[in-house]
Amino acid sequence: MSTLLETIEVSFSYPASQTKALNKLKLRIPEGKKTAICGHNGSGKSTLFLQAIGIHTPSSGQVLWKNKPLTYERKELKQLRQDVGLVFQDPEQQLILNTPYEDVTYGLRNAAVPEPEITRRAEAILLTLGLEHLAHTPIHHLSLGQKKRVALAGVLVLEPKLLLLDEPTAYLDRISEQQLVEELDRIHSRGITLVMATHDMNLAYSWADWILVMDRGQCVMEGTPAEIFKDSKALNSLGLDRPMLLDLWDALPEASRQGVSAPRNVSDFTTLLQKVFA
Numbered sequence: 503m504s505t506l507l508e509t510i511e512v513s514f515s516y517p518a519s520q521t522k523a524l525n526k527l528k529l530r531i532p533e534g535k536k537t538a539i540c541g542h543n544g545s546g547k548s549t550l551f552l553q554a555i556g557i558h559t560p561s562s563g564q565v566l567w568k569n570k571p572l573t574y575e576r577k578e579l580k581q582l583r584q585d586v587g588l589v590f591q592d593p594e595q596q597l598i599l600n601t602p603y604e605d606v607t608y609g610l611r612n613a614a615v616p617e618p619e620i621t622r623r624a625e626a627i628l629l630t631l632g633l634e635h636l637a638h639t640p641i642h643h644l645s646l647g648q649k650k651r652v653a654l655a656g657v658l659v660l661e662p663k664l665l666l667l668d669e670p671t672a673y674l675d676r677i678s679e680q681q682l683v684e685e686l687d688r689i690h691s692r693g694i695t696l697v698m699a700t701h702d703m704n705l706a707y708s709w710a711d712w713i714l715v716m717d718r719g720q721c722v723m724e725g726t727p728a729e730i731f732k733d734s735k736a737l738n739s740l741g742l743d744r745p746m747l748l749d750l751w752d753a754l755p756e757a758s759r760q761g762v763s764a765p766r767n768v769s770d771f772t773t774l775l776q777k778v779f780a
């Protein structure tokens with residue numbers, strides 16, 4: 503499993519704060535996977551993302567992109583921010599222009615992409631995310647879910663190799679969440695490595711193929727969803743819930759679970775129930 507981004511013993515404190523937001527953090531983001539980063543409020547997930555795009559620099563330790571330590575030179579940071587896209591939890595922090603079209607084209611102009619190419623790429627990404635009819639609508643007229651899509655479009659249009667998403671489904675309704683997850687799967691199938699910070703253990707369990715758990719600025723667990731959610735006690739002590747599907751799975755008669763792996767989504771669970779109660 504090759505590593506795209508790595509932190510080696512990274513520590514960082516915000517100027518106004520006494521506590522370390524990151525405390526000798528050691529973790530790796532595997533290339534090509536869908537990784538979920540879980541952890542209670544304040545465990546350091548967003549701070550890690552800001553380190554990954556070089557907005558903050560470690561007070562000690564190193565951040566490595568493709569096995570090379572970041573030097574934080576201007577040219578390198580410019581390239582890094584094209585390779586690593588960050589979608590903030592709150593789209594208001596990200597959307598600075600008046601309309602989705604202006605916002606999506608802004609990053610391309612900064613990257614000195616030729617004008618015909620800008621138009622082509624902006625129109626394509628707005629279409630992909632179902633935003634074409636809103637391209638010239640003032641952003642303050644959009645719903646939160648639509649703003650989240652615009653923020654995602656503005657990052658995706660730059661064709662990053664690694665996409666970091668901070669709580670992308672927070673405050674979305676079930677249908678919008680489902681649509682976003684489907685879109686993320688399409689993005690992943692194009693070869694983009696995805697990392698999602700989330701509090702939603704049901705989503706982490708069904709969506710991710712690799713999970714990192716953070717606590718007090720450290721990575722305290724890593725593994726596949728099956729490995730991570732096996733240890734309910736450890737998760738509880740970290741303030742994280744067990745996915746509902748696993749509780750339901752445990753409630754099934756033992757004989758029906760023998761030799762079958764626990765379902766990762768509702769549709770697999772329903773199929774299993776139909777077999778059990780046939």
Ligand SMILES: Nc1ncnc2c1ncn2[C@@H]1O[C@H](COP(=O)(O)OP(=O)(O)OP(=O)(O)O)[C@@H](O)[C@H]1O
Binds near residue numbers: 518542545546549550
């Ligand atoms: N701008 C800031 N100024 C001072 N302290 C901050 C700032 N941003 C974060 N912190 C502190 O750094 C620590 C890590 O915060 P961070 O936002 O990275 O956690 P998180 O895991 O993303 O939390 P959440 O799940 O609530 O988004 C917390 O103790 C937080 O209070």
